[in-house]
Amino acid sequence: MIDxxxxxxxxxxxxxxxxxxxAAIRAVVRACKYYDIxxxxxxxxxxxxxxxxxxxxxxxxxxxxxxxGGTILKTARSEEFKTKEGREKAxxxxxxxxxxxxxxxxxxxxxxxxxxxxxxxxxxxxxxPGTIDNDIFGTDFTIGYDTAxxxxxxxxDKLRDTATSHNRVFFVEVMGRDAGFIALNSGIASGAQxxxxxxxxxxxxxxxxxxENSYTxxxxxxxxxVAEGEQLGGVFEIAKKxxxxxxxxxxxxxxxxxxxxxxxxxxxxxVLASRLGIAAVEALLDxxxxxxxxxxxxxxxQTPIEEAIKKHNEIDQELLRAARILSx
Ligand code: ATP
Numbered sequence: 001m002i003d004x005x006x007x008x009x010x011x012x013x014x015x016x017x018x019x020x021x022x023a024a025i026r027a028v029v030r031a032c033k034y035y036d037i038x039x040x041x042x043x044x045x046x047x048x049x050x051x052x053x054x055x056x057x058x059x060x061x062x063x064x065x066x067x068x069g070g071t072i073l074k075t076a077r078s079e080e081f082k083t084k085e086g087r088e089k090a091x092x093x094x095x096x097x098x099x100x101x102x103x104x105x106x107x108x109x110x111x112x113x114x115x116x117x118x119x120x121x122x123x124x125x126x127x128x129p130g131t132i133d134n135d136i137f138g139t140d141f142t143i144g145y146d147t148a149x150x151x152x153x154x155x156x157d158k159l160r161d162t163a164t165s166h167n168r169v170f171f172v173e174v175m176g177r178d179a180g181f182i183a184l185n186s187g188i189a190s191g192a193q194x195x196x197x198x199x200x201x202x203x204x205x206x207x208x209x210x211x212e213n214s215y216t217x218x219x220x221x222x223x224x225x226v227a228e229g230e231q232l233g234g235v236f237e238i239a240k241k242x243x244x245x246x247x248x249x250x251x252x253x254x255x256x257x258x259x260x261x262x263x264x265x266x267x268x269x270x271v272l273a274s275r276l277g278i279a280a281v282e283a284l285l286d287x288x289x290x291x292x293x294x295x296x297x298x299x300x301x302q303t304p305i306e307e308a309i310k311k312h313n314e315i316d317q318e319l320l321r322a323a324r325i326l327s328x
Contacts (some may be wrong), residue, residue: 005100006037006100006101006124006284006285006287007037007038007098007100008037008038008039008040008097008098008099008100009028009032009037009038009039009040009099009100009101009102009103009281009284010039010040010041010042010049010054010094010097010099010101010102010103011025011028011029011039011040011041011042011057011073011102011103011105012041012042012043012045012046012048012049012073012102012103012104012105012106013025013045013071013073013074013075013105013106013130014045014046014075014076014077014078014104014105014106014107014109014110014113015045015075015077015106015107015109015110015130015131016075016107016131016132016261017069017070017071017075017144017261018130018131018132018142018143018144018145018147018148018261019069019070019132019143019144019147019148019261019262019263019264019265019266019269020130020143020144020147020265020266020269020270020272020273021070021071021075021105021130021143021144021273022062022065022066022068022069022070022071022072022265022273023065023066023143023265023269023270023273023274023277024105024128024130024143024273024274024276024277025041025057025062025065025071025072025073025105025277026062026065026066026274026277027273027274027275027276027277027278028103028277028278028280028281029041029057029058029059029061029062030059030062030277031277031278031280031281031282032281033058033059035281035282035285037281037285038056039057039058040054040055040056040057040097040099041054041055041056041057041072041073042054042073043055043073043074044073044074044075044076044078045074045075045076045077045078045106045110046076046078046080046081046086046090046110046113047076047078047080047081048073048074048076049081049090049093049094050078050080050081050086050089050090050093051093052093052096052097054093054097055073066265066270066274067264067265067270068264068265069147069261069262069263069264069265070262071105075106077109078113081113081117082113084120087116087117087120087121090117091117091120091121091123094121094123100124101123101124101125101126101284101289102114102123102124102125102126103125103126103128103277103280103281103284104125104126104127104128105127105128105130105143106127106128106130106131107129107130107131107133107135107136107142108135108136108308108309110127111127111292111305111308111309112309114127114305115290115305115306115309118289118290124284124287124288124289124290125289125290126280126283126284126288126289126291126292126293127280127291127292127293127305127308128143128273128276128277128280128292128293129142129143129276129292129294129308130142130143130144130273131143131144131145132144132145132147132148132175132182132260132261133145133175133176133177133179133181133182134176134179134181134182134313135176135177135178135179135181135312135313136292136294136308136313137303137307137308137309137310137311137312137313138292138294138296138301138303138307138308138311139292139294139295139296139301139303140294140295140296140297141268141272141295143269143272143273143276144261144265144269145181145182145269146266146268146269146272147263147264147265147266147269148175148182148260148261149182149185149186149189150266151256151259151260151262151263152174152182152186152190152256152260153186153189153190155172155254155256155259156172156186156190156192156223156225157190159172159223159254160190160191160221160223163221163222163223163252164220164221166221166250167220167221167250168221168250168251168252169211169221169222169224169242169249169250169251169252170221170222170223170224170251170252170253170254171224171226171235171238171239171242171251171252171253171254172192172223172224172225172226172235172253172254172255172256173226173227173228173234173235173253173254173255173256174186174225174226174227174228174256174260175228175256175257175260175261176197176227176228176229177228177229178198178229179197179198179199179227179229179312179313180195180197180198180199180200180227180229180230180315181313181315182227182260183195183196183197183225183226183227183230184197184227184315184316184319184320184323185319186225187223187225187323188319188322188323188326190223190225191223191326192222192223192224192225192323192327193210193211193214193219193222193223193224193327194207194210194211194222194224194225194327195224195225195227195323196224196225196226196227196230196232196238197227197229197230197315198227198229198230198231199315200315200320202230202231202232203232204232204238204241204242204245207224207238207242208242208245208246210327211242211246211249212246214327217328224238226238235253235255236253239251239253272295275295275300276293276294276295276300279293279300279302280293283302288302290304290305290306291303291304291305292305292308294308
């Protein structure tokens with residue numbers, strides 16, 4: 001943009017929804033008011049930018065949303081934004097609405113789109129990591145991750161009741177795309193016997209051995225948490241193979257699915273989203289662009305968007321060790 005002074009900020013949520021996105025929207029809008037600039041909501045992610053689907057937002061229009069899951073702005077995956085023509089339309093919408101900068105709440109796909117848009121049209125933008133998967137570099141936690149973890153452990157606690165009553169082995173598939181963060185942390189928190197994640201080399205033989213050992217030591221039921229990105233052929237296939245080894249086991253499979261995306265955001269997600277929303281507005285006012293705001297060791301940090309997209313957070317070896325120790 002020619003004029004580098006930020007007077008009006010557009011906010012959008014893009015990609016998969018995550019609990020806490022509303023708290024981030026609220027924080028962006030209220031920070032704008034605090035700094036005496038305008039804010040406008042863009043509906044349906046990049047789709048709304050192309051279609052000029054906007055809503056003026058003020059401090060009172062974001063009341064009563066900090067406690068709501070989902071996103072009041074709605075989110076979408078936009079194929080048109082992947083084309084040059086689509087992005088040109090989006091740029092024209094920005095110009096006609098006098099929007100000087102964007103806050104994009106989403107995952108790495110959304111950041112990739114924003115980066116390309118910036119390269120082509122020089123539109124200043126700040127990314128806020130919003131995804132339950134926690135798979136974005138440059139932050140210890142993404143918005144929605146903590147709530148999803150709590151949803152998962154609540155569900156597994158319920159499965160444990162029936163597993164124990166019937167002496168069953170439950171295989172539970174959790175979300176996380178290609179990453180095992182949800183599986184590892186929820187597995188430890190719910191007392192899983194085994195946790196299968198894409199980052200480790202697991203095998204059905206080792207899994208069977210673990211189950212046999214636990215049965216020998218007196219365990220009559222087990223929970224196995226399986227990340228959706230696990231490389232062993234999917235939760236049903238793994239369960240089938242274990243059943244073939246052990247026809248005597250009473251095995252059940254549960255795929256938690258989209259309940260992991262919903263629900264009231266946890267305290268941690270609300271605070272994280274609130275801090276990142278303010279940080280995004282302050283970064284734009286500071287003439288920063290092409291970065292993501294995040295939290296490292298409970299401190300606000302900024303990461304070049306390129307790194308946020310390309311690099312990956314490593315699985316914590318200490319957590320893997322803890323999971324092994326606790327499964328004796
Ligand atoms: P989540 O991790 O929750 O799925 P995400 O932001 O990674 O969130 P994606 O569906 O990958 O979700 O991306 C969201 C949107 O970003 C896409 O629908 C598209 O509009 C835009 N986008 C993604 N990649 C590109 C690209 N290479 N060029 C332009 N736009 C893109």
